[in-house]
Amino acid sequence: MSENNITVAAKPKKKRSQARDVWRRFRRNKTAMVGMVIIIILILTAIFADVLAPGTETHPGYNLMNWRNTFELPSRDHPLGTDWAGRDILSRIIHGSRISLQVGFVVVGIAMILGIILGAVSGFYGGIADNIIMRIVDIILAIPNILLAISLAAALGPGLVNVMIAVGVGTVPAFARVVRASVLTLREQEFVEAARAVGANDIRIIFRHILPNCLAPIIVQATLAMAGAILSAAGLSFLGLGIERPKPEWGTMLNEAQADFLNYWHISVFPGLAIVIVVLALNMMGDGLRDAFDPRLKK
Numbered sequence: 626m627s628e629n630n631i632t633v634a635a636k637p638k639k640k641r642s643q644a645r646d647v648w649r650r651f652r653r654n655k656t657a658m659v660g661m662v663i664i665i666i667l668i669l670t671a672i673f674a675d676v677l678a679p680g681t682e683t684h685p686g687y688n689l690m691n692w693r694n695t696f697e698l699p700s701r702d703h704p705l706g707t708d709w710a711g712r713d714i715l716s717r718i719i720h721g722s723r724i725s726l727q728v729g730f731v732v733v734g735i736a737m738i739l740g741i742i743l744g745a746v747s748g749f750y751g752g753i754a755d756n757i758i759m760r761i762v763d764i765i766l767a768i769p770n771i772l773l774a775i776s777l778a779a780a781l782g783p784g785l786v787n788v789m790i791a792v793g794v795g796t797v798p799a800f801a802r803v804v805r806a807s808v809l810t811l812r813e814q815e816f817v818e819a820a821r822a823v824g825a826n827d828i829r830i831i832f833r834h835i836l837p838n839c840l841a842p843i844i845v846q847a848t849l850a851m852a853g854a855i856l857s858a859a860g861l862s863f864l865g866l867g868i869e870r871p872k873p874e875w876g877t878m879l880n881e882a883q884a885d886f887l888n889y890w891h892i893s894v895f896p897g898l899a900i901v902i903v904v905l906a907l908n909m910m911g912d913g914l915r916d917a918f919d920p921r922l923k924k
Contacts, residue, residue, distance in 0.1 A: 647841075650917040657913020663906035671722040678716035687720035687873040688712060696889045706891040708881065714892060717873035718899050724785070724874045725855045725903065732793040732854040733847050740800020741843065745831050747801065748808030759805070762798040770795040774857050778866040788867045792857045796850050803846050807839040841918035845911055852907035859900050875900050 651657055670677065678686035691711030699706045705714040747758040765773070770792075777791035811817065812835065820830050861867035862876030870877060875896045882893035 647917045651913050654913040654916060656909050657917075660906040660909030660913065663902060664910060667722055667903060667906075668726065670719055671726050674720045674723055678713070678719045685720070687717045688871050689716070696885070696892070698889075699891060705895045706889075708878075708892050709885060714878075714895055717878060718875070718896060721873040721875045721878065721896070721899070722903075724868060724872060725858070728785070728789055728792070728858040729851040729855045731789050732796055732858075733851045735789070735793050736796035736850060737800050737843065737847055739797045741804050741836065741839075743797070744801040744804025745808055745836060748805040749812055749827065749831055749835070755805075758801065762801050765795065765798045768795075770853070771857060771860060774861055775864065775866060778861050783866055783869050785868055785872075788858050788861055791861065791866075792854050795857075796854060799850060800843070800846055803842045804836075804839055807842055808835055811835050811838055845915045845918060848907055848911035848914055852904045852911070855907075856900065856904050 675686065680686035680689060684690075689712060691707070694703075694707055694711040695709055697703055697707040697711075703713050703715065705718065707713055708717070743758050743762070747755045773795045774791045777794060778787060781787035781790060808831075817830060817834060820834050825833070858867055859874070859876030859879070862874045863880045865880060868874035868877055870881070878896040879893055882889075882896070886893045
């Protein structure tokens with residue numbers, strides 16, 4: 626046989642992983658990428674807050690007072706101005722990012738764990754367990770989140786931990802319903818029947834086979850829930866039910882500024898902008914993740 630007659634088989638194209646496929650679609654969404662960049666900047670700001678806004682041995686950077694320099698408008702020394710106690714507003718916003726991120730991550734983390742467990746049990750077993758869990762979820766969802774958070778915060782008292790509890794309770798039902806819907810779809814799939822046929826117990830089936838296939842809606846819900854948690858915590862602090870002074874929580878800063886808003890606009894505008902930008906960035910990122918995980922958008 627001559628060399629010219631030899632046919633060389635073409636190498637099969639390497640199949641892209643699902644994660645790379647999701648990242649490719651997410652990267653094409655410019656709005657989502659802008660949101661992700663803002664969140665990365667916020668995280669870095671929170672990590673290096675002590676470097677960006679250093680304090681002294683006796684006073685942290687967010688509580689350095691200068692009574693001779695109160696209500697100063699934005700200037701070179703104070704880019705965002707100072708408040709009623711002469712404290713630098715930019716430094717307080719930088720340190721406040723730590724509190725906002727802490728509230729967001731802890732609330733979403735706790736709500737995610739509880740919601741996943743409740744939703745998985747409800748969707749996998751159905752019957753009485755499903756009815757009991759979903760009726761409790763419906764009762765919580767019937768109460769507006771902010772009203773539920775205000776009621777719990779008023780009962781528990783002010784403080785960072787109490788704020789996270791108050792906001793977290795209203796966040797659990799959303800995760801439970803998302804996970805339940807996914808589990809109801811997946812529990813009848815062939816790979817679940819195959820796992821049961823080889824002797825896998827219910828816990829292994831749920832956590833090893835079903836929940837990994839529910840990650841997409843959980844990740845999207847976590848991003849959107851974090852925005853809601855930060856906004857709710859700021860609302861509680863503005864009402865005097867959240868983080869107490871002198872902690873530089875953005876809602877607390879707005880509460881302190883409301884009496885002097887008409888005369889000194891900068892003490893309320895900049896903390897408000899910080900809340901708006903972060904919540905908007907998280908929502909943009911969440912919408913981008915939702916579109917990236919949607920298999921109907923594959924080309």
